[in-house]
Structures are given as structure tokens and as C-alpha cells.
Amino acid sequence: MAFAGILNDADITAALQACQAADSFEYKSFFAKVGLSAKTPDDIKKAFAVIDQDKSGFIEEDELKLFLQNFSAGARALTDAETKAFLKAGDSDGDGKIGVDGEEFAPCSIYQLYLTEMI
Secondary structure, three states: OOOOOOOOHHHHHHHHHOOOOOOOOOHHHHHHHHOHHHOOHHHHHHHHHHHOOOOOOEEEHHHHHOHHHHOOOOOOOOOHHHHHHHHHHHOOOOOOEEEOOHHHHOOOOHHHHHHHHHO
């Protein structure tokens, strides 16, 4: 599994089961269920690297569409609406992608978005 040593398999399974239906994916809930809220910044960067399939240092829309499949090959693709909402939430500079370095990943990463939404 791509997230071995980073995330718990049981947490991943539970998170994926909660968003099996189309248009049921909600990133804040998914991150909480999968256990990202308790991870170190280093673990978050490792998780980012798994999702960044082309290793460009960015997560682009096509990679976000297949986001759930990073957790399980049999998981569904996100709908266009889910993908666009997810990208909008993580893309702080409007360039159409979420960066691993600099301002987007550090204070505005997907993980940080989860944390700030919970406060």
C-alpha cells in the first residue's frame, strides 16, 4: 500500500466507505477519518508525494480526480464537481494546482485547510 507507515489501513477503509457514492466526498471529513489530523508535517509531505503522481511538486486537477484511488486502486474517481471544489479549497494562488512547497503547502496545504476549518 502506498500509504504504509503513514496511514492506518483500517482508517483508510473507513474513509473510503464513507464516500463511495458519487458526490459524497467531503475533503474535511475524509482527512479526519483517514487520520491526517494527527500526522506530523513530514508525514503530510510523504502523503502529498503519493498523491503527486507525476512528481511535479504540484497536485493538478487530473491527479485530484483520482485522489481516492491513491488510497485504494478500486476506489471511485471523484466527480467533476467534487474535483473542482477540492481544487478550489486547496489552490490558494489560483494557478489551478496545489503546491508542495512554499505558501500553498505550508500554511495553506490541504492538511492545513482541514485544520483551519476545524478551528
